[in-house]
Amino acid sequence: xxxxxxxFDKLTFILLIVLALTGILLIYSAGFSLNETNYLxxxxxxxxxxxxxxxxxxxxIDFVFRNASAVYLLLLFILALQILAGHISAGTxxxxxxxxxxxxxxxxxxxxxxxxxxxxxxxxxLLDGKVFFELIALIALPVALIILQPDLGVSFILCSFxxxxxxxxxxxxxxxxxxxxxxxxxxxxxxxxxxxxxQKNRIISFLNPSKYKTSIGYQIIQSKIAIGSGGLxxxxxxxxxxxxYQFLPARxxxxxxxxxxxEMGFINIAILFFIFFVVFYRQFKFNFQNDEExxxxxxxNGLILFQFLVNVTMAMGFFPVLxxxxxxxxxGGSSLLSFFVGEAIIFRIKxxxxxx
Amino acid sequence: xxxxxxxxxxxxxxxxxSVSAVILxxxxxxxxxxxxxIQIVNYEYFRRLAIQNITRSIDLPAPRGLIVDSKRAVLSxxxxxxxxxxxxxxxxxxxxxxxxxxxxxxxxxxALRAIIAKYKKYPQFYRIPIKTNLARSxxxxxxSRQEEFPEFVIGVEPTRTYPLENCAANVLGYISExxxxxxxxxxxxxxxxxxxxxxxxxxxxxxxxxxxxxxxQVVIKDNLEKIQKVESEIKPLIGATVVLTLDLELQKFVxxxxxxxxxxxxxxxxxxxxxxxxxxxxxxxxEIFSQExxxxxxxxxxxxxxxxxxxxxxxxxxxxxxVFKIIMALVGxxxxxxxxxxxxxxxxxxxxxxxxxxxxxLSGHGTMDIFSALQNSCNIFFYNLGKRLDIxxxxxxxxxxxxGNESGxxxxxxxxxxxxxxxxxxxxxxxxxxxxxxxxxxxxxGSLNVxxxxxxxxxxxxxxxxxxxxxxxxxxxxRQGKKIVEFxxxxxxxxxxxxxxxxxxxxxxxxVNNGGTGGSAAIAGLDICGxxxxxxxxxxxxxxxxxxxxxxxxxPNSWFVSFAPKDNPRVAMVVLxxxxxxxxxxxxxxxxxxxxxxxxxxxxx
Numbered sequence: 031x032x033x034x035x036x037x038f039d040k041l042t043f044i045l046l047i048v049l050a051l052t053g054i055l056l057i058y059s060a061g062f063s064l065n066e067t068n069y070l071x072x073x074x075x076x077x078x079x080x081x082x083x084x085x086x087x088x089x090x091i092d093f094v095f096r097n098a099s100a101v102y103l104l105l106l107f108i109l110a111l112q113i114l115a116g117h118i119s120a121g122t123x124x125x126x127x128x129x130x131x132x133x134x135x136x137x138x139x140x141x142x143x144x145x146x147x148x149x150x151x152x153x154x155x156l157l158d159g160k161v162f163f164e165l166i167a168l169i170a171l172p173v174a175l176i177i178l179q180p181d182l183g184v185s186f187i188l189c190s191f192x193x194x195x196x197x198x199x200x201x202x203x204x205x206x207x208x209x210x211x212x213x214x215x216x217x218x219x220x221x222x223x224x225x226x227x228x229q230k231n232r233i234i235s236f237l238n239p240s241k242y243k244t245s246i247g248y249q250i251i252q253s254k255i256a257i258g259s260g261g262l263x264x265x266x267x268x269x270x271x272x273x274x275y276q277f278l279p280a281r282x283x284x285x286x287x288x289x290x291x292x293e294m295g296f297i298n299i300a301i302l303f304f305i306f307f308v309v310f311y312r313q314f315k316f317n318f319q320n321d322e323e324x325x326x327x328x329x330x331n332g333l334i335l336f337q338f339l340v341n342v343t344m345a346m347g348f349f350p351v352l353x354x355x356x357x358x359x360x361x362g363g364s365s366l367l368s369f370f371v372g373e374a375i376i377f378r379i380k381x382x383x384x385x386x
Numbered sequence: 387x388x389x390x391x392x393x394x395x396x397x398x399x400x401x402x403x404s405v406s407a408v409i410l411x412x413x414x415x416x417x418x419x420x421x422x423x424i425q426i427v428n429y430e431y432f433r434r435l436a437i438q439n440i441t442r443s444i445d446l447p448a449p450r451g452l453i454v455d456s457k458r459a460v461l462s463x464x465x466x467x468x469x470x471x472x473x474x475x476x477x478x479x480x481x482x483x484x485x486x487x488x489x490x491x492x493x494x495x496x497a498l499r500a501i502i503a504k505y506k507k508y509p510q511f512y513r514i515p516i517k518t519n520l521a522r523s524x525x526x527x528x529x530s531r532q533e534e535f536p537e538f539v540i541g542v543e544p545t546r547t548y549p550l551e552n553c554a555a556n557v558l559g560y561i562s563e564x565x566x567x568x569x570x571x572x573x574x575x576x577x578x579x580x581x582x583x584x585x586x587x588x589x590x591x592x593x594x595x596x597x598x599x600x601x602x603q604v605v606i607k608d609n610l611e612k613i614q615k616v617e618s619e620i621k622p623l624i625g626a627t628v629v630l631t632l633d634l635e636l637q638k639f640v641x642x643x644x645x646x647x648x649x650x651x652x653x654x655x656x657x658x659x660x661x662x663x664x665x666x667x668x669x670x671x672x673e674i675f676s677q678e679x680x681x682x683x684x685x686x687x688x689x690x691x692x693x694x695x696x697x698x699x700x701x702x703x704x705x706x707x708x709v710f711k712i713i714m715a716l717v718g719x720x721x722x723x724x725x726x727x728x729x730x731x732x733x734x735x736x737x738x739x740x741x742x743x744x745x746x747x748l749s750g751h752g753t754m755d756i757f758s759a760l761q762n763s764c765n766i767f768f769y770n771l772g773k774r775l776d777i778x779x780x781x782x783x784x785x786x787x788x789x790g791n792e793s794g795x796x797x798x799x800x801x802x803x804x805x806x807x808x809x810x811x812x813x814x815x816x817x818x819x820x821x822x823x824x825x826x827x828x829x830x831x832g833s834l835n836v837x838x839x840x841x842x843x844x845x846x847x848x849x850x851x852x853x854x855x856x857x858x859x860x861x862x863x864x865r866q867g868k869k870i871v872e873f874x875x876x877x878x879x880x881x882x883x884x885x886x887x888x889x890x891x892x893x894x895x896x897x898v899n900n901g902g903t904g905g906s907a908a909i910a911g912l913d914i915c916g917x918x919x920x921x922x923x924x925x926x927x928x929x930x931x932x933x934x935x936x937x938x939x940x941x942p943n944s945w946f947v948s949f950a951p952k953d954n955p956r957v958a959m960v961v962l963x964x965x966x967x968x969x970x971x972x973x974x975x976x977x978x979x980x981x982x983x984x985x986x987x988x989x990x991x
Contacts, residue, residue, distance in 0.1 A: 063608075155393065198402070252439075254424060254432065255432050255435045255436050256436070257421070257424050257425060257432070258424045258425055258431065258433070258435075258436075259432040259433045259435070259436035261425055261426070262425065262426060262429070271436055271437075271440045271606075272439065275440055275608035275609055275614065276608050276610065277439050277440075277608075291421070291425065295425065296421060296425040296426055299421050299425070300418065300421070303414060303417060303418065303421075306414075307410065307414050311407065311410060314403065314406045314407065314410070315403055315407070321393055321394050324394060324402075328402070328406070335410070335413070339413060339417075342417055343417075343420075346421075346424065348420070
């Protein structure tokens with residue numbers, strides 16, 4: 031037990047807590063003018079997430095990998111059920127709500143999916159076409175189900191596994207080209223049949239900012255104004271006019287970076303990003319005992335980095351507004367919980383190295 | 387533990403670690419650079435945009451000044467009005483907004499689009515007034531559901547109201563919204579679209595004093611246009627109070643005398659030249675102009691043949707008829723054509739220049755001097771006087787007594803009337819003046835045209851034995867209780883001898899008090915002097931032609947000009963009853979009632 035404490039990555043753990051606490055502080059500011067109490071919910075979720083973190087941390091890595099496919103299938107089943115229920119009646123969807131707390135199951139699938147992908151990558155030193163498409167299929171299945179939810183953001187984030195795989199493994203150019211063409215085909219079909227109008231608007235409006243207040247384009251403009259007007263040291267906590275007078279949309283989720291940018295300025299943005307940098311740096315640099323652990327860590331860290339990057343560039347207007355929260359910081363219990371579960375596995379992998 | 391499961395080479399792992407480190411550094415440097423650019427380099431730009439987002443400068447309309455009578459009874463004031471504004475910036479779906487706007491304002495889509503189109507050049511956040519005088523229930527409905535339609539804003543503003551409704555309508559005038567064309571003229575630079583401006587009467591005459599000074603407010607507002615706090619405010623300055631010489635009680639009384647008759651009347655205080663009452667009938671309620679008027683309502687008013695929008699006292703053109711004999715008498719006496727001893731025999735008719743001219747009394751008045759000629763309004767006496775005068779001399783005196791030109795009263799849009807002369811005839815018709823025409827003019831007919839106010843000025847000058855008063859409605863203008871403008875009594879001397887006025891006044895006294903044509907104006911104990919006038923009108927030119935019954939259509943207009951008392955006169959007045967018929971029977975009795983009322987009020991009787 032003493033060894034557990036000794037080799038536990040205390041700095042990274044503390045930094046993650048700092049990120050989550052910063053998030054709660056920002057969620058409080060985001061809801062301040064409207065007297066919202068979401069920050070309390072988020073604090074409760076943080077406690078739950080920490081408890082789950084230590085439960086998962088205590089599990090043997092083997093056990094975790096062994097049960098990945100079962101959890102993956104279970105989650106797919108739940109997602110499919112949710113869609114069916116949604117088709118039958120809008121009201122029955124609430125059956126999946128656990129008590130008063132809404133659960134976003136799509137957030138959780140990234141853990142078993144990353145584990146499964148890591149296992150396959152470890153099993154095959156070379157990626158031939160068959161294996162590659164097997165991987166793609168594993169990703170595509172939940173992506174499709176989640177688009178139907180509909181949740182564009184999460185399904186987009188899951189796709190980040192594909193470039194990570196391509197970076198990690200040598201893939202034959204022919205496979206790359208053909209899969210690229212397939213992806214374009216899927217995209218075309220998806221655009222015309224799966225996506226709803228408002229989802230299309232979100233993507234298009236990023237290219238075409240508009241003056242109308244409810245449009246996504248207007249939201250991007252307001253987000254940039256919020257960040258830019260914060261300047262070096264910000265307007266002061268709870269004193270941002272963009273944040274407090276409702277000019278900034280989706281303040282506690284998509285545009286939480288804009289809240290800190292406006293109220294606390296470039297200095298604090300830089301500190302926040304430096305924390306993220308340290309976390310990423312430490313999590314990418316480690317020793318491991320088997321290949322699937324290596325792949326899992328790269329896949330999962332890649333996903334967090336990707337989500338971080340998309341969220342931040344979205345707030346700056348460089349990326350379409352897809353509804354992607356900032357990891358560990360943005361409001362959302364399911365998202366916070368799933369990230370802490372993933373981190374728990376990484377922490378366990380890192381500690382195993384010292385303990386054996 | 388897992389001896390065989392680690393196959394990745396150390397080189398591969400080293401490469402993976404360094405590549406991921408490089409990617410991390412690039413990503414974070416990029417993001418830092420982007421935030422540096424937006425927060426530090428372009429800080430000023432975004433700071434300004436953020437301030438623009440939350441601040442609004444709002445014009446605060448100034449309440450118009452009050453108009454009160456000489457005893458401070460309020461004739462025109464302001465009341466609270468709710469205006470519905472549209473803010474285009476907040477429109478989500480124009481179709482839906484138009485449906486709502488149409489519902490709230492009860493206006494058609496086309497009308498609303500026309501309003502919005504007027505503000506094309508104004509910024510998107512400008513508040514466009516869609517509807518004034520919004521019903522209180524609509525105000526509550528919109529304000530309680532403000533979040534559902536942020537494009538609508540309710541403003542609370544003063545609006546013009548006339549608590550006495552039609553009373554003194556044509557004196558006060560009305561205000562209406564300024565037009566785009568007017569805004570382009572340099573003297574209207576203080577106005578902006580949606581402002582109101584005086585259009586007639588006192589509202590127009592004293593517009594610059596009444597309108598006040600607009601204030602402004604800089605407010606902090608949120609995304610839903612809800613005002614969070616007021617940053618700074620310049621309070622609007624209420625317009626100055628215009629105090630009129632009008633006596634509301636007398637005004638109401640005179641208006642009440644015209645029951646179902648049309649016409650005009652005016653009473654002047656001879657000590658000051660201030661108008662005590664000015665009536666023009668029919669009238670209207672000026673408040674309808676402060677609100678939004680339906681086109682039909684406007685057309686009905688402006689096309690009404692009885693001309694309710696015209697202030698007949700200043701703008702109505704009438705033949706003076708026998709009232710003109712007063713001026714003829716003055717010309718004759720001053721030019722020494724006649725003297726108080728001159729007599730003329732009236733047999734009921736007489737031939738002039740080969741044409742037979744009649745007296746109104748066809749059986750003849752017998753022997754007439756100037757006193758009895760005025761008393762009985764004998765045409766034959768004045769025909770003979772006219773024959774011995776030339777038209778240009780008559781015209782000169784007529785102008786001297788205030789005809790043919792604006793009276794100069796402090797009201798807009800006065801009519802000049804017409805005093806014919808030989809030069810006028812040549813210019814207008816290219817013909818010389820015929821002596822026979824002078825005979826008609828001598829009894830106030832022919833091309834001669836006057837307005838009631840000119841006759842009031844004329845009779846006031848007679849009453850004052852040649853001291854001509856400046857007629858005025860304004861007593862003074864006050865700003866915050868302090869007098870800023872005052873109208874001091876002003877008189878000018880007419881170059882006619884006082885004793886000639888005395889002769890005429892004796893004639894006018896006999897007209898009322900010695901069984902003359904004005905006998906029905908007589909009040910025992912009050913020395914009223916007056917002159918009747920019955921002016922023939924050509925029926926088809928009569929503006930009332932269509933609205934009158936067949937018998938009334940051909941009825942002449944009735945005049946009674948008078949003053950009292952004979953010595954040290956206090957008031958003079960003119961009463962005109964359109965189609966009143968015999969003046970002695972219609973206009974003169976009204977005058978008598980006005981005198982009674984006035985002198986009772988002044989406790990002089």
